[in-house]
Amino acid sequence: MSLLFHSTAARLPVWRSLFAADGEPLIEGEDAVTDPAGVTAIACWVPPADLSRYPNLRAVISVGAGVDHLPPLPDGVALSRTLAPGIEAMVRDWVVMATLMLHRDMPAYLEQARAGDWCSHPVRLASSRRVGILGMGRIGALAAESLQSLGFEVAGLSRSERTGAVPIFAASQIDAFLARSDLLVCLLPLTPETRGILNAKTLSALPRGAGLIHAGRGAHLDPEALRAALDDGQISAAMLDVTDPEPLPQGHWMWRDPRVIVTPHVGANTDAAEGARHALAVMRALRDGTPLPGLVDRARGY
Ligand code: GLV
Numbered sequence: 001m002s003l004l005f006h007s008t009a010a011r012l013p014v015w016r017s018l019f020a021a022d023g024e025p026l027i028e029g030e031d032a033v034t035d036p037a038g039v040t041a042i043a044c045w046v047p048p049a050d051l052s053r054y055p056n057l058r059a060v061i062s063v064g065a066g067v068d069h070l071p072p073l074p075d076g077v078a079l080s081r082t083l084a085p086g087i088e089a090m091v092r093d094w095v096v097m098a099t100l101m102l103h104r105d106m107p108a109y110l111e112q113a114r115a116g117d118w119c120s121h122p123v124r125l126a127s128s129r130r131v132g133i134l135g136m137g138r139i140g141a142l143a144a145e146s147l148q149s150l151g152f153e154v155a156g157l158s159r160s161e162r163t164g165a166v167p168i169f170a171a172s173q174i175d176a177f178l179a180r181s182d183l184l185v186c187l188l189p190l191t192p193e194t195r196g197i198l199n200a201k202t203l204s205a206l207p208r209g210a211g212l213i214h215a216g217r218g219a220h221l222d223p224e225a226l227r228a229a230l231d232d233g234q235i236s237a238a239m240l241d242v243t244d245p246e247p248l249p250q251g252h253w254m255w256r257d258p259r260v261i262v263t264p265h266v267g268a269n270t271d272a273a274e275g276a277r278h279a280l281a282v283m284r285a286l287r288d289g290t291p292l293p294g295l296v297d298r299a300r301g302y
Helices: 009-022 085-103 106-115 138-149 171-179 200-204 223-232 272-288
Strands: 002-006 039-044 059-062 078-081 130-134 153-158 168-170 183-186 210-214 235-240 260-262
Touching (some): 002 009, 009 272, 039 272, 059 272, 085 138, 085 210, 085 235, 085 272, 106 235, 106 260, 130 138, 138 153, 153 171, 168 171
Parallel strands (some): 002 039, 039 059, 059 078, 130 153, 130 183, 153 168, 183 210, 235 260
């Protein structure tokens, strides 16, 4: 019963030492597999192409928070996504930074700074701005708490019933939720229901001049709808950490438009030790027959 490491070389030394400290065997890459029947779990971003090679495979672990990039898995193979406080805190930090940047007109000031233009815009209190968080999972809840502590009036929208520090709108109340979101944050997982959710209709349901902060997945957003909304003044600016495709092609209008700031999917990068600890917890659960940490419901998509 062993875990096959199929992640980045940079993470390997940390995984090696944490697995050794726990007495848990680690197979260091597909080339090191001597007995495919001994592989119980695979930790990866994208799994090896031929999983039928591993007849006793019981789990694939995504070394990241998202799972939308993974192909369908053979029957009986569970999917676990890495639960790590570090990933959640990193994305929270990016969201807080991006929200503050839009709140404090940084896209305009960056453009002015390049032109040496000393010109001020009205400064507003955070408490005068309503932030709406689409997707109130672990990261959404963390971001909501931090933004609320900065004074923003925060609400979330969630498909599942949730209670928490901020008001939560149900999916059926999306219009009311959008209508009160001066700054819209997208942290949704990518599923068939959420693909393309940031479209002309949703953007037009926001208050005029709203800002968009997007750290979900590129395929949530219709870039042409964003461009039209920016040109029309419906959206004032956007901060995007995700695009479709990634990398965003050179010369794409979103790179050049001063109202849009793109960062290259850097919201979070799974810390090697956190990833290894999650994988060790999955191996323990497989041995003990207890529920897998981070178990993904593939029908739901997260
Ligand atoms: C990054 O986007 C991740 O899913 O971990």
